[in-house]
Amino acid sequence: MDIERFKNQHVDILTRIAALRKLVHDGIEANVHAIARQVRDLGTVVKLHLAIEDRILYPAVRQSAHPGIAAMGNAYQNEMKGIANEYIRFTNKWSDPQQLAADPESFRAAANQVLKTVYQRMQRENHEFYPAIERI
Template sequence: MNIDKFKAQHIAILDGIARLREATQGGIVQNAAHIAAHIIKLSSTVKLHLKVEDSVLYPGLASDANPRLARLGERYQREMDGIAGAYFEFANRWNLADRVEANPEGFRADANRVLRALFERMKREDTEFYPAIEAAHPPA
């Protein structure tokens, strides 16, 4: 199972999180339009990544001959539901500059909580989940 596309999408998502962090550190109110635009762009990448995971990766693992890998895929898919829901609530709440400007500290707190959870999940996938997949199905 080739997971290079998933790894590349992780890099794009992590880059988007880093860009949001930079814009926030430069001043939330001053960069509200930039922050909202980054959220919209990041959301499209996250949405694509989740769609491909749900349509290709998780179904492939569910039917894998290795029961440990199938269970691991099921666990990761279940866990992602809550993280994805929280992310998309965050994105819908803060994808307009006027909302970010009106409540910069609310945005900061929400971003810290939601983006940290997303970041930590992707790091866990990179260090635990993807290596397990590649160990069971080495790239050609």
């Protein structure tokens, strides 16, 4: 299975997270509209990535002749549901510039927590899941 598309999407997502962090570092109040737009745009990319995984990657992995890979795919998909729900709530709330302006420190805390979770998950996929798929 060719998973280059998924790897490339990870690079795009990580690049967007880095851009968001830079905006936050430069000042939430000064960049409230740009941050809200970046949160919204990042959310769109992440949701697309998740949808493609659900429609293409996980079904293909479940049909693998290798039971270990199929089980790994099920575990990754089940774990992602909670992460995805948390991320969607984050995007829905913090893509609003008024929410950001009203409570920048809560945004900062939420962003640190959610983006760390997303980052760690993508690293596990990049270093464990995708290489396992490529080996078969």
